[in-house]
Amino acid sequence: MADRPRRADARRNYELVLAAAREVFDEVGVSAPLDEIARRAGVGNATMYRHFPTRRDMVIAVYAEEVTALGELGRTLLDDPSPADALFTWLRAFIAHVSTKSQLPLAIPDDDAGQRSALYREWHETMHTAAADLLHRAQLAGSLNADLDVADLLAAANGIGRAAADAPQIDRLLAIVRAGVTRGTE
Numbered sequence: 001m002a003d004r005p006r007r008a009d010a011r012r013n014y015e016l017v018l019a020a021a022r023e024v025f026d027e028v029g030v031s032a033p034l035d036e037i038a039r040r041a042g043v044g045n046a047t048m049y050r051h052f053p054t055r056r057d058m059v060i061a062v063y064a065e066e067v068t069a070l071g072e073l074g075r076t077l078l079d080d081p082s083p084a085d086a087l088f089t090w091l092r093a094f095i096a097h098v099s100t101k102s103q104l105p106l107a108i109p110d111d112d113a114g115q116r117s118a119l120y121r122e123w124h125e126t127m128h129t130a131a132a133d134l135l136h137r138a139q140l141a142g143s144l145n146a147d148l149d150v151a152d153l154l155a156a157a158n159g160i161g162r163a164a165a166d167a168p169q170i171d172r173l174l175a176i177v178r179a180g181v182t183r184g185t186e
Helices: 008-028 034-041 045-051 055-077 083-101 115-140 150-163 167-181
Strands: none
Touching: 008 034, 008 045, 008 055, 034 045, 034 055, 055 083, 055 115, 083 115, 083 150, 083 167, 115 150, 150 167
């Protein structure tokens, strides 16, 4: 059966629960009590479970929203007048995502159909495409080394996101990466 469009109140409740879940997961972690999410959303547990029957469903929705936002940011930055700045703005957002959201996909249990692996591939492709498009544009502009590979750049950014102690260190490490891949006097 095809999904029917949600009524306005149902859409509002869905968004309230999703926003509360994102907030609670950020504060407490992915194992936070679901009752707290319903309370913060201002809805009853039955309403929450109608939209998200399991914790897994909620985690997937929260993480998918985060990945979608990264993809949208990448597309928006393609119009930036400085291709290198656009790429490093996106990489900074990606690093923040890695440093704050890495527990979410790891908390998704797999199912018999292998849905988690399919989701991981989809999410990876979204982030890879955003980075590749921005990198290619910067390389065409002559701002970055032509032989720089997007997988290597994402691996470096991922490492920064997992290892950096705080935002100032993230910025310093990203500046080191930028200096290492920049051509000419950028």
